[in-house]
Amino acid sequence: MDNEVLSFGTPSDSQTLIKVIGVGGGGGNAVTNMYNEGIKDVSFVLCNTDNQALLKSNVPNKLLLGRDTTGGLGSGNVPEKGEKAAVESQEEIKSMLNDGTKMTFITAGMGGGTGTGAGPIVAKISKEMGILTVGIVTIPFLFEGRPKIVKAVKGVRRMADNVDSLLVINNERLRTLYSEARTTVPDAYRKADETLTIAARSIAEIITTNLEQNVDFADVDFTMRNSGVGLISVGYGEGEGRLQRAIEDAVNSTLVNDVENIYNAQRVAFVIYYSHENALRIDEMDDIHNFMARFKTEYEVKWGHGYDDSLEDRIKITILVTGFGLGDVLTDDQQTEISEEDRLRKAQEEQEKKLARDAEDKLIDTYYGSFGIRFRPRVEPVVLTSRELESDDDSLIRLLESTPAFNRDPKDVARLRGTHNPVASESKTKKQTGTVIHFG
């Protein structure tokens, strides 16, 4: 094994505020991309359990996780192993972050071993050090199979618990966005990596470039600190009404499930870029005003604008919104996968508890039976969720009707909730609230 790679040195280009950390394979690719493209004032670090993957990358700062746990051979798609590796290396992670970093991006692909398991640990350490910690994760395509999705969604949950803000890039949603072209599978993966890159780069750009009307670190900090799930989206526009087009482009290419949802964001920041040749015009300010008015947030909408001469006649908008729930970015199927497992496990537990209680009751009965004392097993009532109630599928309700409430087997209910999951069949009626917006 190459010792030079294993040893971790302080970054040569130190004194940067922002550190982008790629954890695992997917995150590593994205960070390598970013490094190759070059973003100034940002430092990069790769963390992986797989030494070979680390060796391949051009990024100079690398950290091998879990020397003893994995021996540099990877986590074998087992998140627990990835987690263990990160815990083993936590001192090294701490010293890597302890160089004046104010903000970290932790990019990882969810669904494998290292990103899923180690990502949340790296995030936790960073957040505990008071660094503004932003997770940027991808979740797999549906075609990658159920076990991977279950792992991924669990990982996303753990990530969400350990970061200030989490940007989720839903690959499945990518697929629907780029479905018209006959995209090949490698292209699809590249696109996923690219999106991860764009997300991290756009935020870094907001902070590091000097704008005319500036959005600075404090603004981003305000927007992202403890803000739950967030989204970042970039749009371009050209020609007549170019700003309006850029806004539409950005809004429509967000990876949120329902485009209208973006306006439900709690905190909003956006930046507009234009070139010296064709700068932002006064008449375009109306578009900005209208766009800001559509947000229902109580907070101030932070925004700025500045030059980027590579754009020529085009205009570019970067929108950063936060304060969503996980439900806004996961597809129904993905949510189902996780809840079904939870449910079955819960039902199992309930059943076991009931059996234990029954056994106790029997015992009590043998001694106290003659006194006529009875210990009633408490059957837990089944409470429908509003989704189940609004669903067009009545099978669960029929089951609850036809089985008496006092001796129903909770397993039957759990099974039906799993298979006939109204969450899945609900997507059509999901849009419960709508909004008409007028500009007068």
Place this chain on the structure above:
Amino acid sequence: MAYTDFIAAIDLGTSHIVGMVGTKNASGALSILAYEVEKAEGSIRRGCVYNGEEVAYHIGLLLRKLENKLDGAKIDKVYIGIGGQSLRSMDYTVNKVLGSGGEVTEVILQEMAKDCRMYRPAELDVFDIVSPAYYLDGRAENEPLGVNCSRIDAKYKLIVGRPVLRRSIENTVKERIKRKVPRVLVSPIALANLVLTDAERQQGGILIDFGAGVTSVSTYRKGRLQMLYVVPFGSHLITRDIASGLDVSESEAERLKRVHGMALPNKEIEQQPLDINRMDGVHTIKQTNLDEIVEARVREIIENVYARVQDSNILKDGGYSIVIAGGGAMLKDLREAVKSRFKMDVRIASARRDLIEGNDMIANNPEYMLAAALLLQCEENCAEQPEVKVQTSTFVKPKVEPKANPAPTQPKQEEKKVEAPQPDIDVEAEEQAEILRRQAAEEEQKRKEKERIKRLQEEERRKGPTLWGKIWGKIEQVTEIKDKDY
């Protein structure tokens, strides 16, 4: 002298269908002229029409019985209440950016109301629109007219549900028995108008209607509906649980529920013996055996109602009290059970004195209360008019929930305009279709008439006083069922 000016409403309950006819005086108080009940077992499920033909038959019978009581006056139109599974409220916000120096005008409010009416949620029917709460630049404002602001939001509550709720009623009443339905009414809202006091509406009132097939819950505050939900479980399930748990017939189960059923088991009497009638004779069980069955189902229903109230996130504000209504509310100790779950004051619903003339006991009978509530919402004269006359309705709207339309002066054409673009078929084809439809309808009518006569005869025979008649009826029934199977 036949009546010429009255209103008529039908409550399609899961256990029974109630029809009621009455008049409203100048102050909007109701006096009930006649009422009739038909058992509807099986043909209505969870508050929704399940067997249209059977329901049409019952409604037809009901209307004829009512007409007999009205000295032969004909009921031309009838209002129908809906309150079945899938009914619920939904938020819908219309907003408008007025720009700096903008002012709220009547026109703006009307335009927003129009936008709201235009909205068609996917796969849902909108049954009612409750007047909106206005927010000017994010601040709540009760009287927005004339106020300056740059942005106005109108938050409406739509009452939505599966389209089949309306369609099935139109199929049964309009198509099968050829009576007009001026409007379908949302039963829980009608009921709230009848039973909630002004104080409950203002400070926070939760109305729970324990029906046989469904349980509806609606909450009010500051005079406004906050949410409405229909939980698809009703008190009939208690009966079914008793029947299967104690191995008795449904009628015996119903008797046990009414006489011995308790929502909260009482420790002191739980060892008391209880006689139940099974097919093979009388058995003795303990009260606790029954309690266990009843309590489990009641708890499930209450928990589901509680979950809806909790979801709506209103419990953080204090001041709410609960009103329980419906046949299910007659279960012993249900009030206490609800009280202990919600930790709020609970009272049993009664009709507001100012809305019912002469303190009518009928309106306070849980079985008829909803029908009276629906009747109170009727506006058009439902009597068949001998000649074409200008409408002579003298009814004054009662002081109740403000109407769905915030601008009641809005001309009717407006509404037509909204609906106009939907039928987009060419005129000729439509005319032909109309002729065909009429022919089909006539045939249908004849067939129906025959069937109805046959049915009446059968009914007569079944109900016949002699044992032989009863047996005959049974045989008929059995063969009929078999016929249906093939």
